Amino acid sequence: MQISTNYLFNRATAQMGALQSDLAKSQAQITSAKQVLNPSDAPDQAAAIARLKSVIGRQDSYGKAVEAVQARLQVEDSTLSSASDVLMRIKELGVQANNSTLSSSNRHTLGTELQGLRDQLLSLANSRDRNGNFIFSGSRVSQAAFAVNNKVGTEDFDKIIYQGDQTQMNVAVGDQRSVAINRPGSNAFVRVVRSEVDTDTGIISYTGISFFQSLDDMIAAVKSSDSDYMQRSLGETDSLLQGVLLAQASVGTNLNVLEQQGNVLQDTTLTLKTALSNLEDLDYVSAITQMNKLMLSLEAAQSSFAKISQLSLFNYLR
Amino acid sequence: MDWDSQNLLLTTDNGFAAGATYSSAYLYDSQTSNPDYKGMTVFYGAQADVRQEPMYDSKGVPTTPKPLPALLQGTRMAMAADTGIAANTLTLNGIALGELAAPDDGSTLQAGDIATWINDQTGSVGTPFDNAISDIAFSPTPSVKDFGAFSIYVDGKLRTVTPAPSAANLDALAVNLQSQLRALDVRDGIANATTDLTVTVEGTTLSVTSASSRGISSLALTKSVTASASNEIRVTDDQLKLTLPLAINGFIIPPEDGGYDSKAALMDAINGETWLTGVTANLAADGAMVLRTANGENIKISTDLTEVNTLGNALGLPAVTFTGSVSLSRPLSIDPLTDKWDGNATPIELGFGSDGTPADLAKLGFRTGAYIKGAVRDDLLVFVTGAGSASVSASYAGAPVDAKQSLRGQPMEVMFSNGDESLGEIPEDLYYTITDSNTTTEVARRKFDRNTLQPGVQYQGLQMSFTSAPLAGDVFVIDNNRDGTGNNENMLALAALEQKAMIGNKTLSGAYLDHVNDMGNIARQASIAKTALKVVNDQATVARDAIAGVNLDQEATDLIRFQQAYQAAAKVLQIAGTLFDNVLQIR
Numbered sequence: 052m053q054i055s056t057n058y059l060f061n062r063a064t065a066q067m068g069a070l071q072s073d074l075a076k077s078q079a080q081i082t083s084a085k086q087v088l089n090p091s092d093a094p095d096q097a098a099a100i101a102r103l104k105s106v107i108g109r110q111d112s113y114g115k116a117v118e119a120v121q122a123r124l125q126v127e128d129s130t131l132s133s134a135s136d137v138l139m140r141i142k143e144l145g146v147q148a149n150n151s152t153l154s155s156s157n158r159h160t161l162g163t164e165l166q167g168l169r170d171q172l173l174s175l176a177n178s179r180d181r182n183g184n185f186i187f188s189g190s191r192v193s194q195a196a197f198a199v200n201n202k203v204g205t206e207d208f209d210k211i212i213y214q215g216d217q218t219q220m221n222v223a224v225g226d227q228r229s230v231a232i233n234r235p236g237s238n239a240f241v242r243v244v245r246s247e248v249d250t251d252t253g254i255i256s257y258t259g260i261s262f263f264q265s266l267d268d269m270i271a272a273v274k275s276s277d278s279d280y281m282q283r284s285l286g287e288t289d290s291l292l293q294g295v296l297l298a299q300a301s302v303g304t305n306l307n308v309l310e311q312q313g314n315v316l317q318d319t320t321l322t323l324k325t326a327l328s329n330l331e332d333l334d335y336v337s338a339i340t341q342m343n344k345l346m347l348s349l350e351a352a353q354s355s356f357a358k359i360s361q362l363s364l365f366n367y368l369r
Numbered sequence: 370m371d372w373d374s375q376n377l378l379l380t381t382d383n384g385f386a387a388g389a390t391y392s393s394a395y396l397y398d399s400q401t402s403n404p405d406y407k408g409m410t411v412f413y414g415a416q417a418d419v420r421q422e423p424m425y426d427s428k429g430v431p432t433t434p435k436p437l438p439a440l441l442q443g444t445r446m447a448m449a450a451d452t453g454i455a456a457n458t459l460t461l462n463g464i465a466l467g468e469l470a471a472p473d474d475g476s477t478l479q480a481g482d483i484a485t486w487i488n489d490q491t492g493s494v495g496t497p498f499d500n501a502i503s504d505i506a507f508s509p510t511p512s513v514k515d516f517g518a519f520s521i522y523v524d525g526k527l528r529t530v531t532p533a534p535s536a537a538n539l540d541a542l543a544v545n546l547q548s549q550l551r552a553l554d555v556r557d558g559i560a561n562a563t564t565d566l567t568v569t570v571e572g573t574t575l576s577v578t579s580a581s582s583r584g585i586s587s588l589a590l591t592k593s594v595t596a597s598a599s600n601e602i603r604v605t606d607d608q609l610k611l612t613l614p615l616a617i618n619g620f621i622i623p624p625e626d627g628g629y630d631s632k633a634a635l636m637d638a639i640n641g642e643t644w645l646t647g648v649t650a651n652l653a654a655d656g657a658m659v660l661r662t663a664n665g666e667n668i669k670i671s672t673d674l675t676e677v678n679t680l681g682n683a684l685g686l687p688a689v690t691f692t693g694s695v696s697l698s699r700p701l702s703i704d705p706l707t708d709k710w711d712g713n714a715t716p717i718e719l720g721f722g723s724d725g726t727p728a729d730l731a732k733l734g735f736r737t738g739a740y741i742k743g744a745v746r747d748d749l750l751v752f753v754t755g756a757g758s759a760s761v762s763a764s765y766a767g768a769p770v771d772a773k774q775s776l777r778g779q780p781m782e783v784m785f786s787n788g789d790e791s792l793g794e795i796p797e798d799l800y801y802t803i804t805d806s807n808t809t810t811e812v813a814r815r816k817f818d819r820n821t822l823q824p825g826v827q828y829q830g831l832q833m834s835f836t837s838a839p840l841a842g843d844v845f846v847i848d849n850n851r852d853g854t855g856n857n858e859n860m861l862a863l864a865a866l867e868q869k870a871m872i873g874n875k876t877l878s879g880a881y882l883d884h885v886n887d888m889g890n891i892a893r894q895a896s897i898a899k900t901a902l903k904v905v906n907d908q909a910t911v912a913r914d915a916i917a918g919v920n921l922d923q924e925a926t927d928l929i930r931f932q933q934a935y936q937a938a939a940k941v942l943q944i945a946g947t948l949f950d951n952v953l954q955i956r
């Protein structure tokens with residue numbers, strides 16, 4: 052078939068152009084270290100890559116949530132352990148005060164120390180986390196957990212009441228996993244039930260006494276050397292201590308759960324990142340080989356064109 | 370209700386809690402003027418409200434619905450022969466409907482009669498297009514709920530305003546009309562627009578005057594509720610039996626013994642007798658035949674004058690009289706400034722007078738219901754009493770109220786105490802009282818059963834369960850925790866949006882990935898197409914160049930050939946010239 056000169060030149064140009072664009076793409080792959088540059092390069096893999104990236108992002112945010120919850124739970128843990136130490140000291144003093152050999156002025160001194168310990172407990176119960184929220188107030192985090200009731204006319208006027216609520220706040224730390232971040236103050240600093248027997252009728256009636264009310268009663272009993280009430284207060288202090296220890300145990304459990312969850316998240320992230328790398332990252336060996344091959348083809352095309360295009364009859368005509 | 374009925378109704382099977390008590394102060398009594406039980410208004414009768422037609426945009430997403438006038442459509446009437454409607458039986462939008470006498474000849478009242486009776490009473494006053502009417506006298510004073518539209522010509526321009534349905538009397542109506550007319554004047558930029566037109570009421574006369582003596586004429590009030598009667602019978606093709614005869618309203622449709630050639634022939638025959646029967650036959654959009662009368666008159670189907678129907682008739686219908694049905698409509702309340710619905714509800718309420726019963730409405734073809742508008746704040750139990758049989762159904766529109774949000778508006782206190790001997794309770798039993806904190810009224814007092822598996826308290830949407838049974842003296846306060854600023858439920862809901870199907874039934878990231886996928890596919894297809902088409906292009910170019918293209922070597926060869934041919938020709942000329950010179954030189 053007759054080859055027109057036009058065709059010769061056009062085809063050579065087109066082939067060199069194609070080789071150059073392939074070479075440019077190969078170079079772009081090598082510089083970005085990615086195999087899939089645009090979604091159109093591999094549409095099926097592009098969707099999988101985007102999905103994997105979003106899942107990895109989610110695991111990262113869960114990891115941050117785990118850290119935040121851990122910080123908060125550690126604050127609670129240390130507060131509750133201080134509170135249990137204080138309560139144990141209160142119990143010691145209570146036992147000491149119950150000793151009948153002490154004089155009333157000695158008991159008065161003990162009562163003063165007890166008062167100081169009770170104030171320390173109050174400030175522990177109203178402690179805040181690093182964001183300034185009161186940790187034992189439930190969801191009413193801008194109010195102190197325990198404060199003096201100043202609503203005139205109510206039953207508990209001028210006594211310390213629990214001002215928070217009972218909401219349990221949960222934070223998602225995994226796809227199907229959420230952890231309670233708080234303990235309401237009434238679950239940590241528990242109420243005790245005091246039973247009174249009516250001497251006339253023999254009917255037992257029960258009243259609920261709040262944490263600090265019980266401590267205040269103990270202090271009053273010690274200061275006034277009332278042995279019946281002191282005995283009763285010792286029993287109540289046991290219950291108070293039990294309550295604080297239980298709360299501390301639940302915080303500890305949650306911390307364990309968080310640690311395990313952190314490990315789980317790390318494993319998951321590793322798996323996902325491996326999968327992502329398999330899909331997306333460039334295999335340098337094959338890429339560089341490909342680039343060399345293209346460069347060779349381009350050089351061959353260019354030099355062969357240079358030689359062939361010079362062949363012309365006009366060269367030999369005078 | 371008497372004691373016997375109460376005992377029948379207040380049982381645990383009907384949903385009442387065991388040991389519950391109730392307060393008669395809370396009961397709704399239609400006879401007294403205590404209509405607002407817990408803020409709900411209940412209408413008993415037949416009601417229709419402004420219809421909202423759902424509108425969709427081009428993608429099928431619902432947009433603002435279009436308001437349509439209220440339409441109360443009845444079914445076929447069921448009046449007995451020689452009975453009328455007594456006075457004090459029915460009311461329409463609060464207007465007591467007067468008496469409708471039974472027909473003199475002992476026949477039954479037809480739908481057209483009912484429609485005329487209603488239209489006569491929903492007082493229309495004033496005739497439009499009568500000149501120089503600037504006041505209207507009402508006799509008797511109609512209920513202001515009745516007015517549909519108020520039209521007036523001012524200086525030759527027609528103003529139509531809809532009086533507010535909330536106007537309680539004629540004076541309020543006048544004030545409302547005045548403000549609307551003045552607003553229209555302001556819109557049109559009339560001088561002194563805010564004071565020019567005045568609407569006044571004197572006794573039962575309403576007048577409109579203009580301070581600047583503009584020409585006022587043709588004051589008219591149109592009816593709000595308009596009644597119309599219709600009667601339609603649909604006959605599908607598979608019902609027709611064209612070989613049989615037919616008589617309508619006692620007139621035989623020719624030919625006498627039946628045997629119509631086709632449905633079209635039957636329809637032509639029926640339409641040929643319309644001047645006698647009053648019934649026309651037409652084709653509906655789906656091909657069914659529809660028989661109609663002009664004003665809802667009854668249609669009696671039979672085969673001959675003596676009305677004995679043995680084999681059936683050509684229409685395949687039972688040989689009975691089909692009665693008409695009445696429909697009531699009320700136009701929308703239009704804001705004169707924007708010409709659109711102004712949002713006021715304009716319902717049609719067909720209720721009962723002092724002597725009315727649901728049977729009366731059923732005779733007219735209307736179903737009786739109890740209609741509650743707005744949110745229902747309580748559990749409702751509906752008891753239907755009476756003799757005979759009834760079919761009852763219930764429905765609601767809108768989404769059910771979130772129980773948690775509705776409970777937040779009703780703070781409560783639950784107090785446990787020992788049984789109160791003065792109320793006949795055993796002191797050893799544990800009772801609890803539920804008190805509504807807003808009104809400090811006791812809403813329930815029930816016995817607490819300790820012996821069930823999971824003892825608890827259940828009240829409306831609230832459920833409390835106890836790990837250990839409460840004791841007398843325990844108080845639980847349930848309120849709406851407005852100070853719970855640390856609550857992260859909204860945040861959790863926001864985070865859960867990631868997994869929620871928001872776009873169609875795909876999550877946000879799912880929809881985005883689908884887009885990416887689509888784009889990738891389309892781009893890939895485009896580049897494949899480009900490669901394929903390039904090959905086609907190349908081959909086309911080759912083919913063209915094969916025919917029209919030029920090879921330089923070939924052209925060079927041709928060039929040399931022509932050059933040599935030229936040189937040879939030139940040489941021939943040179944030789945010819947030399948020869949001729951030589952010839953000339955011979956002497």
